[in-house]
Amino acid sequence: MRGYDAVDRSLLTALAADPRATVVALADRLELSRNTVQARMSRLEASGAFLSFERSIDPVPLGFPLEAFISVHVQQKRLADVVDEIAEIPEVIQAHGLSGSVDLLVRVVCRDAHDLFRIDRDILAIDGVERTETSLAMGELIPFRLRPLLDRRG
Amino acid sequence: MRGYDAVDRSLLTALAADPRATVVALADRLELSRNTVQARMSRLEASGAFLSFERSIDPVPLGFPLEAFISVHVQQKRLADVVDEIAEIPEVIQAHGLSGSVDLLVRVVCRDAHDLFRIDRDILAIDGVERTETSLAMGELIPFRLRPLLDRRG
DNA sequence: ACGAGGACTGGGCAACATGCTCAATCGTCC
DNA sequence: GGACGATTGAGCATGTTGCCCAGTCCTCGT
Numbered sequence A, B: 001m002r003g004y005d006a007v008d009r010s011l012l013t014a015l016a017a018d019p020r021a022t023v024v025a026l027a028d029r030l031e032l033s034r035n036t037v038q039a040r041m042s043r044l045e046a047s048g049a050f051l052s053f054e055r056s057i058d059p060v061p062l063g064f065p066l067e068a069f070i071s072v073h074v075q076q077k078r079l080a081d082v083v084d085e086i087a088e089i090p091e092v093i094q095a096h097g098l099s100g101s102v103d104l105l106v107r108v109v110c111r112d113a114h115d116l117f118r119i120d121r122d123i124l125a126i127d128g129v130e131r132t133e134t135s136l137a138m139g140e141l142i143p144f145r146l147r148p149l150l151d152r153r154g
Numbered sequence C: 001a002c003g004a005g006g007a008c009t010g011g012g013c014a015a016c017a018t019g020c021t022c023a024a025t026c027g028t029c030c
Numbered sequence D: 001g002g003a004c005g006a007t008t009g010a011g012c013a014t015g016t017t018g019c020c021c022a023g024t025c026c027t028c029g030t
Helices: A006-018 A023-031 A033-046 A074-085 A113-124 A149-153 B005-018 B023-030 B034-046 B077-088 B112-124 B147-151
Strands: A066-074 A092-100 A105-110 A130-141 B066-074 B092-098 B104-110 B130-142
Touching: A006 A023, A006 A033, A023 A074, A023 B130, A033 B066, A066 A074, A066 A113, A066 B092, A074 A092, A105 A149, A105 B130, A113 A130, A113 B147, A130 A149, A130 B104, A149 B130, B005 B023, B005 B034, B005 B147, B034 B077, B066 B112, B077 B092, B077 B104, B092 B147, B104 B112, B112 B130
Parallel strands: none
Antiparallel strands: A066 A105, A066 A130, A092 A105, A092 B130, A130 B092, B066 B104, B066 B130, B092 B104
C-alpha cells in the first residue's frame, strides 16, 4: 500500500496528538464509525506505516543527555565491515550511509564529553575507517515532525 | 525523574517489541503484577520518557522515499531567524544545531531528486544562509535503536 | 441505466482491559 | 523496632476490543 488518503493522514495526526488513544476515542474525534477506524488502523499497521516504538523513547531521561553526529570517512570497500563494527557500540543509536564526501553519518548519545571522546576513538580504531569528524549537537532546533507533511494534500 | 531502574528499562524494551501492548500483557510478560506495571507506566509517562508518536511514523509510505541531510553554514547572529524560516519548509522533518564548522544539520524527506533540489534552493535563498551541502541518505545502515543502551546496566 | 465491488455505518455480543480502591506483604533505612 | 515506599492480589463498575452481520452509499465499467 502506497499513499494514504485524507482519512489515513488525519488518523495519524490524531494518533500523534494522543499515541495511546483508543479506537473509540479516535472514531469520536474524527467523526467516523468505530468499525472504520478499526479497519484503517489494521491496514496502516499491516502496510508498515509504523516504525519501531523505540523512536518514541527519549534518551535523555535514560541518562544520555549528550547527542552528537560523527561523520566517518571509510575505505569504500570495507564499508559493510565498518558498519558491522560500529553497530557493536551501544551508544550508536543510528547511522546513515551518505552520498558525497562523507560516507557515514553516525548518531550517538552519551553521558558526557569524556564518553563521546571514547566513542570517537573506538570508531577511529576500526579497520577501514580513515577519518572522523565529530559535531556535538547543541540542540534539536526543529524537533522531529511529520505534521506539516501530513497536513498537506496528498 | 532521571535514571530508570531495571524494571523501567525492561518495560520500555517490552513496549518496543509491541508498542500497543496492554498493561495486562506487559505484566504477564515481565512477571509483574498489573498494578505495578500500571504505576510504572504512569510514572514513565509523567516523567517525559516518551517523545512524540510522530517519530514512529514511516515517511516512506507517506510518499517520501528519499531522505537527505543538508549541512547549512549560517551567519551566526542570524541563526534563530534562519531556523524559523527553515521550519516553514514542510519537507524539513528535523534540524539540529551543531558545534563545529557546520552550524545546522537539516534532515529532509522528499518525493524525488527534483524535490530535493528545490528544497536546497529554498534554504540557500534564506537571508543569513551562506552555504549548504547536501548529502543524499543512501540508507539507514543502522536503524534507530535504543535497545543496546536499554540492555546495559544502568 | 444497471449491477458489482469497495468502503462506511450502526447494531449487537462475549471476552477482555482499565482505572480505581483496599488490605497485606516485603525490603530498606534510620 | 518502626516507618516508609514499592509491590502484590483481589475486587468491581465501566469502557474497549475484536468479531460478525445487514444495510447504505459511491464509484466503476459495461
